[in-house]
Amino acid sequence: MSASAKPALLGGPPACPQPWPAWPVFDNRERQRLNAVLESGQWWFGERVREFERAYAAFQGAKFAVSCTNGTTAIEMGLRALGVVEGDEVIVPPYSFVATASAVITVGAIPVFADIEPDTLNLDPADVERKRTPRTRAVIPVHVGGRMADMDRLNALAARHGLRVLEDAAHAWGSQWQGRGAGTLGDCGTFSFQVSKNITAGEGGVLVTDHEDLADLCRSFSHCGRRKGGPWYDHDYLGSNLRLTEFQAAVLLAQLERLPDQMARREANVRVLDAALDGIPGIRRLPAEPRMTRRSHHMYILRVDEAVLGLSRDRFLEALCAEGVPASKGWYQPLYRNRVFQDAHRGPAHGIKSPLAAKGVRYDTVSCPVCEQVCRDAVWIAHPALLASESQVRQIADAVAKVAAHAAQLR
Numbered sequence: 280m281s282a283s284a285k286p287a288l289l290g291g292p293p294a295c296p297q298p299w300p301a302w303p304v305f306d307n308r309e310r311q312r313l314n315a316v317l318e319s320g321q322w323w324f325g326e327r328v329r330e331f332e333r334a335y336a337a338f339q340g341a342k343f344a345v346s347c348t349n350g351t352t353a354i355e356m357g358l359r360a361l362g363v364v365e366g367d368e369v370i371v372p373p374y375s376f377v378a379t380a381s382a383v384i385t386v387g388a389i390p391v392f393a394d395i396e397p398d399t400l401n402l403d404p405a406d407v408e409r410k411r412t413p414r415t416r417a418v419i420p421v422h423v424g425g426r427m428a429d430m431d432r433l434n435a436l437a438a439r440h441g442l443r444v445l446e447d448a449a450h451a452w453g454s455q456w457q458g459r460g461a462g463t464l465g466d467c468g469t470f471s472f473q474v475s476k477n478i479t480a481g482e483g484g485v486l487v488t489d490h491e492d493l494a495d496l497c498r499s500f501s502h503c504g505r506r507k508g509g510p511w512y513d514h515d516y517l518g519s520n521l522r523l524t525e526f527q528a529a530v531l532l533a534q535l536e537r538l539p540d541q542m543a544r545r546e547a548n549v550r551v552l553d554a555a556l557d558g559i560p561g562i563r564r565l566p567a568e569p570r571m572t573r574r575s576h577h578m579y580i581l582r583v584d585e586a587v588l589g590l591s592r593d594r595f596l597e598a599l600c601a602e603g604v605p606a607s608k609g610w611y612q613p614l615y616r617n618r619v620f621q622d623a624h625r626g627p628a629h630g631i632k633s634p635l636a637a638k639g640v641r642y643d644t645v646s647c648p649v650c651e652q653v654c655r656d657a658v659w660i661a662h663p664a665l666l667a668s669e670s671q672v673r674q675i676a677d678a679v680a681k682v683a684a685h686a687a688q689l690r
């Protein structure tokens with residue numbers, strides 16, 4: 280369809296008339312593995328969980344993987360294993376899902392927000408350096424959408440100052456930095472298998488690491504504080520119950536088998552989309568990172584330059600959705616704008632008290648200008664669309680071009 284066609288929002292035909300690939304996907308692989316678990320009577324934390332952990336560690340190129348209930352508890356478990364305790368500061372980006380920062384509070388530490396880079400939307404090492412204090416204990420780079428943070432600079436900074444690095448790789452299944460898997464560049468890395476993610480069992484999470492001591496501590500914490508090889512009712516450490524079930528592991532094993540093909544398809548479609556979107560005035564795509572040797576592509580992110588496009592991001596998005604593009608604004612506010620942080624010093628009027636209450640930590644003056652701008656101008660396209668045929672993916676670019684060409688009428 281040409282860019283001159285009437286926009287769908289003004290009554291024209293949509294640029295993307297067909298449905299997009301459904302998500303989540305499954306086939307007989309999931310069915311057979313799930314049936315096998317049902318029939319086996321072994322529903323609980325057994326061979327399939329271990330098999331998945333081995334397979335996932337190998338997939339990321341890590342020595343160890345410890346599974347758990349979700350990506351949030353994976354971060355909490357990792358922070359505890361790294362020795363982050365009450366009063367420590369942990370530097371996090373404000374452009375993320377809440378778990379990146381709330382997990383820090385859950386373990387009693389203080390999230391400190393450093394800004395992101397405009398081209399990667401990931402933690403800016405220069406701002407991490409500025410926000411660092413003698414109390415900083417760790418840093419959590421988030422690999423937003425599977426695009427990895429600058430691990431060279433972040434690791435160098437961490438080594439200079441003796442900081443621990445936990446990669447929030449919730450979106451980075453299979454992403455690689457110069458051949459090394461996400462989650463293996465820092466001390467450890469965490470992943471989510473929640474239903475919107477590129478590999479899913481509805482819920483689920485995992486932590487990968489090359490350090491056996493960390494893996495053992497995570498296993499202990501996730502398994503009621505038991506010690507490796509210890510008697511069943513011996514609980515040596517503080518722990519919780521974060522175990523994955525055999526059903527989840529069965530589904531995840533099937534999903535992992537399918538992932539390499541899906542990654543290849545998303546990568547090919549992203550290249551098509553990148554090329555097709557180049558040169559549309561007011562639309563900025565994120566530049567490719569040459570140090571990344573494999574990319575997961577959780578969501579495809581564009582930035583809208585309102586002054587050049589002549590249309591606000593929200594109106595652009597409305598018009599794009601009317602064209603049939605599965606797009607959203609994504610994280611529309613920096614994490615620190617959420618009440619859980621804004622009210623942290625007061626504490627809530629109910630029983631779930633933040634460990635930060637009455638500790639003098641305030642977020643009402645925090646400002647990360649790059650993140651604030653990105654929250655105002657980003658557009659996310661959901662990853663299932665990247666599994667469509669090349670011709671259907673081209674329609675996304677047609678839709679963008681059409682909306683951009685009609686900005687004046689759409690205003």
Ligand SMILES: Cc1ncc(COP(=O)(O)O)c(C=O)c1O
Pocket residue numbers: 349350351352375376378379421447449450470471472473483484
């Ligand atoms: C960047 C990031 N970190 C952590 C999480 C938490 O994962 P989960 O939903 O599995 O707890 C998410 C989930 O969306 C996420 O996007």
